Amino acid sequence: MTDPIFRPLFDLNPDGFHVDGKKAYQLLPVGGERTLKLMRAPGVVFKTVPTKDPVPESVANRTCIWGESGQTIQEPRIIRLRGASHGNAYYTAMIPGKYSECLVALVRRRKYVRVAFHFVSDNEGHHTLRQQGVVAKAVNRLNEILTPQANVEFKVAGVRGVQVPEDLGCLIGGESEAVCAEEWGKITKFGDPSADWNVFFVWDMRHPTAGDYVLAANHRRNCLVDDMTSNDRLGTVLAHEYCHSQGCGHVEGKQPQFLMNETEKGGTWLRLSDLEKVNPL
Numbered sequence: 001m002t003d004p005i006f007r008p009l010f011d012l013n014p015d016g017f018h019v020d021g022k023k024a025y026q027l028l029p030v031g032g033e034r035t036l037k038l039m040r041a042p043g044v045v046f047k048t049v050p051t052k053d054p055v056p057e058s059v060a061n062r063t064c065i066w067g068e069s070g071q072t073i074q075e076p077r078i079i080r081l082r083g084a085s086h087g088n089a090y091y092t093a094m095i096p097g098k099y100s101e102c103l104v105a106l107v108r109r110r111k112y113v114r115v116a117f118h119f120v121s122d123n124e125g126h127h128t129l130r131q132q133g134v135v136a137k138a139v140n141r142l143n144e145i146l147t148p149q150a151n152v153e154f155k156v157a158g159v160r161g162v163q164v165p166e167d168l169g170c171l172i173g174g175e176s177e178a179v180c181a182e183e184w185g186k187i188t189k190f191g192d193p194s195a196d197w198n199v200f201f202v203w204d205m206r207h208p209t210a211g212d213y214v215l216a217a218n219h220r221r222n223c224l225v226d227d228m229t230s231n232d233r234l235g236t237v238l239a240h241e242y243c244h245s246q247g248c249g250h251v252e253g254k255q256p257q258f259l260m261n262e263t264e265k266g267g268t269w270l271r272l273s274d275l276e277k278v279n280p281l
């Protein structure tokens with residue numbers, strides 16, 4: 001297979017670029033810009049496509065900062081895309097008589113997620129060891145991962161201690177989904193209903209599949225985090241769990257570069273399918 005025509009400017013900087021066969025995708029914030037390289041010029045003609053797609057609310061503007069055909073320009077040619085309004089925009093790059101490749105600009109408005117953080121204890125003295133000072137760094141890390149890739153921004157809706165008025169025991173959860181749902185429900189009912197997402201820091205969890213090694217678990221708009229999750233990895237683990245809350249599943253096999261890898265070795269890349277769930281059209 002030949003090299004793709006559309007390439008990100010910096011290959012190691014995940015800012016919402018994806019490639020899938022002859023289609024490339026680039027996230028663009030409304031009002032924001034991304035820069036791509038157009039490979040294998042000259043001969044490549046870049047143009048917008050009149051689309052018959054049923055939903056595009058809008059198109060992104062394009063600014064091409066190279067001369068038109070006939071001029072000799074050093075490779076790579078640079079295209080700068082600017083998001084006009086929420087929607088998808090379509091472009092093609094063609095080598096006449098040969099083939100074309102498509103670029104879909106996924107223009108997304110900023111999505112704000114208000115997160116309430118809860119430091120849990122019970123009436124028998126069990127309590128998380130985590131301190132409230134960890135929140136700011138974790139939220140910074142969440143935003144480092146998900147703002148450039150999905151135009152999602154997390155904000156702190158509140159930070160507080162929650163004392164559950166019963167004995168929750170040394171281990172929260174159990175061997176079955178039913179036990180977990182019951183035990184976790186005793187905690188999550190103290191969440192902030194006005195927040196978009198509630199994070200509960202607890203001491204030690206047990207999970208039906210991950211057992212005692214569980215770092216965190218998400219159920220709908222609630223996330224529980226075990227003290228085993230180090231503060232250094234907290235932001236990355238929270239980004240992973242937030243994606244679960246939006247319907248993202250794990251990647252297949254060992255692909256440690258991805259945020260949704262099951263072993264949580266610190267990967268941060270979103271897949272295209274994750275992006276489309278986390279900040280949908």
Ligand SMILES: [Zn+2]
Nearest residue numbers: 240244250262
């Ligand atoms: Zn997971």
